[in-house]
Every structure is written in structure tokens, then in C-alpha cells.
Amino acid sequence: MAEKGLSFADRRANARANSGKLQARAEAAGNDLAWFDELYQAAGDDPAGVPWADLEPHPGLAEWIGRSGMLYEGRAIDIGCGLGDNAEALSDAGYDVTAFDLSPTAIAWAKQRFDRTRVDYRAADLFALPDEWAGAFDLVHECYTLQALKHDFRKKAFGAIAALVAPGGSLLVICRSRPDNVEVDGPPWPLSRAELAAFESFGLTEKGFQEFTVDRPDRSIPHFRVMYTRSKS
Numbered sequence: 001m002a003e004k005g006l007s008f009a010d011r012r013a014n015a016r017a018n019s020g021k022l023q024a025r026a027e028a029a030g031n032d033l034a035w036f037d038e039l040y041q042a043a044g045d046d047p048a049g050v051p052w053a054d055l056e057p058h059p060g061l062a063e064w065i066g067r068s069g070m071l072y073e074g075r076a077i078d079i080g081c082g083l084g085d086n087a088e089a090l091s092d093a094g095y096d097v098t099a100f101d102l103s104p105t106a107i108a109w110a111k112q113r114f115d116r117t118r119v120d121y122r123a124a125d126l127f128a129l130p131d132e133w134a135g136a137f138d139l140v141h142e143c144y145t146l147q148a149l150k151h152d153f154r155k156k157a158f159g160a161i162a163a164l165v166a167p168g169g170s171l172l173v174i175c176r177s178r179p180d181n182v183e184v185d186g187p188p189w190p191l192s193r194a195e196l197a198a199f200e201s202f203g204l205t206e207k208g209f210q211e212f213t214v215d216r217p218d219r220s221i222p223h224f225r226v227m228y229t230r231s232k233s
Helices: 008-028 035-043 059-067 085-093 104-113 151-162 193-202
Strands: 075-079 096-101 120-123 137-143 165-176 205-216 219-229
Touching (some): 035 104, 059 137, 059 205, 085 096, 085 137, 096 104, 151 193, 193 205
Parallel strands (some): 075 137, 096 120, 137 165
Antiparallel strands (some): 165 219, 205 219
16 A cells, blocks of 8 residues: 555655565575565555556667567567566567566556456466476566576576577566676666676577666666577577
8 A cells, every 4th residue: 555645756765675674584584585575565556665666668678669670579478577567568569478477466466457468477486487488489578587686596597587588589688787896785786797698608699788777856777788599590
């Protein structure tokens, strides 16, 4: 439920602070990923309570759809789909979209928001995905999942994400960025270009790299947008 008397911006600031507390508590309890669903549950029906939920496609994805020149067809998967805006944008562009999130609460919320959707929303764990998803997608879209992970989970995520890309398929990564060899506090924990190069150890080739900023009322946030492809053979 919305916090009485507070603006959206103030509620969002409180949610950011709460996300750090939830993450630290989950890590201390030895269940590092539990905080995701806890955060969605704590938000109730207030999207301000989800720090990354803007109720519109990420601007880096929206701009890419508008200018990439790709044929938007085939199967796509949206990783860590949250409330569904990116998945819906990919579906509207022409893809047959599967979207998943670790949080069952997020999936239920997305289905409620888009009750006539063509997207196949699933609650699923990136580290225990259905076998039939391996190498099954022409486009894999990863926005903000990697930057929400730490330590071994983050290292494992590169391989889990790359494994979804079909022969001849592509991976589009959108993330907050940081310079190489500069560490920051989180969540989120922005990625460096050196970290992203890990995808190439899983059979992918970088085909496009852009730096851009997302402007907020109080700051501009640096981002990377990177396209990888897998050969057809």
C-alpha cells in the first residue's frame, strides 16, 4: 500500500533504502535471493515500492526497438521481467515472448496489469530453468538482473543467460555501468565492460556496444547497451 502522505518520489526513495536492508538481511540468512519477492510483497500494490519499476519500457530498450533495424520476429525471452513493461514492448514489436521472474508476486502483478497479454509469464529461477529453454530463443533480453546479483550468483548468471541464446540468435544486455576496477555500493551493483566480456567465454560475440545515460529528476545514470550474437553453427 502507498505510504500515506508521501509523494511517489519519496516512496521510491524509501523503497531504494529498503531494498538494501532486505538484501543484506537475506544474505546474512544464507538465502541471498529471497529479498526479491520480499520487496515485491512489501510494495503491496504501489509501484513506487519497486525501485526499478517505471511502468513503461526501459528507455534503452524502447530506443533500440525504434532504431535497431532488426526483424522483430521469432522467440524472445525477457529475464527478470518484473512488472512486465519490457516484455510487453518486445511482444508489441512482433516477438513471441516468454518472460520470467524469480518473484511469484511480480509475475502475478504483471499478469494483472496486462490481463489480455500475449506474453507467457512464468515464475522461474535463472539458475534452474526448464530444460526446453536451453538454446531456444532468437532474442534474449537482459535488463537489470545481473546488476542485482553479487558474488557467485553474478558469475553463474553469465553462463545461465548465454545458454538461452539459440544458434544464430542474439543477446541484448542493458545495465547500469561503472568503469573497470571501480567498485560501488548497492543494490544495484553496476557492471563494468570488463565484466560483460564474460559472455564471450560462453560462445557469444560482441556485435554492438553503446554508452548512454538515463536522466532522472535528480541525476543522470550511466548505462551500457551491448548486443551479442551466437553463430549458427
